[in-house]
Amino acid sequence: MKVKRKAGLITLAFLIAFITIANISIKSEDIKNWNNANYWSENPKSAYPIWFCYITDKTRTTELIGEGNIIYVHKFEDRPNDVIFYNASGAVVTIVRPDGRIIKLRLPKKEEISLNIYGKYSIVSQLNIPPQKAALKTATFLLFSSYKDLEVLKGKYIFKINGTNKTIRIVIKGNCYGIFGTDKYGRDMWVGFIAGTNNTILLTLLIGGSMLIFGIIIGIASAYNKLIDFILEVIASTPMLPFFMILVWLVSTQGIGYNVNISTIDFVLILTILSVGRFAKSIKSITLKERAMEYTKASISLGADENWIIRRHILKPVLEFSLRHVTFIIAKTISLVSILGFFGLSPGVNWGSYMIELMREGVLYGNYWWIVLTLVLMMGVLSLSLALISERLPESYG
Known part of the structure; x- marks a missing residue:
């Protein structure tokens, strides 16, 4: 006892x-x-726990800092949650995808700029994506998808920054966050x-x-x-x-x-x-x-x-x-x-x-x-x- x-x-x-x-x-x-x-708007949506992403091939959050050309290599099975630009107010960003397609974005004058909020129209129009395919899809989803079948497009993405002399910070938001996810x-x-x-x-x-x-x-x-x-x-x-x-x-x-x-x-x-x-x-x-x-x-x-x-x-x-x-x-x-x-x-x-x-x-x-x-x-x-x-x-x- x-x-x-x-x-x-x-x-x-x-x-x-x-x-x-x-x-x-x-x-x-x-x-x-x-x-x-x-209060939670900056967090990735419907994200997996961090530990889950280490035992699977889910996209992890990556921070890129630099001037001029900034390179990101996407090697995961899914797409990022969002792309956030910091210190890039009013800059012109040219994105070169792995398939050679080019997208030019003129960023608004804000300290924090979300691709999902400000980039969808430019991506849909410049990639000539049919409206029915683009519906209910985020800008980040379309950016990291192939043109024909919208499968995950892996490879090297080049972000060319023009119109500013500042050091730019780009955060590729992954699908992993915290102990239990979001x-x-x-x-x-x-x-x-x-x-x-x-x-x-x-x-x-x-x-x-x-x-x-x-x-x-x-x-x-x-x-x-x-x-x-x-x-x-x-x-x-x-x-x-x-x-x-x-x-x-x-x-x-x-x-x-x-x-x-x-x-x-x-x-x-x-x-x-x-x-x-x-x-x-x-x-x-x-x-x-x-x-x-x-x-x-x-x-x-x-x-x-x-x-x-x-x-x-x-x-x-x-x-x-x-x-x-x-x-x-x-x-x-x-x-x-x-x-x-x-x-x-x-x-x-x-x-x-x-x-x-x-x-x-x-x-x-x-x-x-x-x-x-x-x-x-x-x-x-x-x-x-x-x-x-x-x-x-x-x-x-x-």
Whole structure:
């Protein structure tokens, strides 16, 4: 038993260390701007993780610096995400492709110039690409595609810079970014994963702690007071999800895109009240059982009041049961928070709302499998560690 408890503590410690290090690896501004598409505009869209690109032949980000002629050799199986020109305001760029075709671009007077934004018309017209072929394709896609079949055009690309004496920086944006890649908006999926993990754990701790405190209080009180006992029976027999949806609708506001905006406090209170019934009834049963014990009756006959009885005889088995029940409460709460987040009925980003983001990005078709695997491992490791720890707890109170 001691070995299992130590294993649980070590596993939980590793999980806490992982979450701590993960939070250090990102900026707080990234989490705050998770739903701000403009904040992520400079990132490549729908990019693979960096590690994935090293085991496959996906385009990696390359930075080119120079004057006059700048050469880039494309040798990957896919096309770059975008080409960004820095310090090239008002310059004329002539691009010589591997097939000998030439494209001339007159860049606008901006510090940062995206080929996808400013170059599509020039590329389509100078390469004589039929409009039906160019539709829904980016300028970078067309630049790095062969003329006839739009296959990837590998080889040497020469960027001839004229009209400026400055040192030009060209960034060939690859299809790899970060630990988990990006979505179609360029959002770093690693940031979303950490934000969802933080919020899921925070909500779980708040709801789990509230359930323990509220459940112990109302459970013990219901053994003494008929009105409280009646209220407990009502709570325990109330179907949780339908009433939760009604209460959330009553206390929340509707945001952009039919999103439900509910405060963390309201969410925690509603879910605690609707979820505490079964746990509180178990506490009530323990209380009634202890009150019927011979040693409790003996204490009462010697003049002990109910407060002393609760402190001396009832709290010990109640706390013992509650600590053992923590694992079930946490596992249940994580599931509830994730399910409600999946349907947009919880505050902030959590594992459920994050899964919705993944589904929009095509996770059902095999995309982002590495994130799903990590989520499953996180849930499994957390549940396992708590189960191993709680298995020993009751004996510690014996």
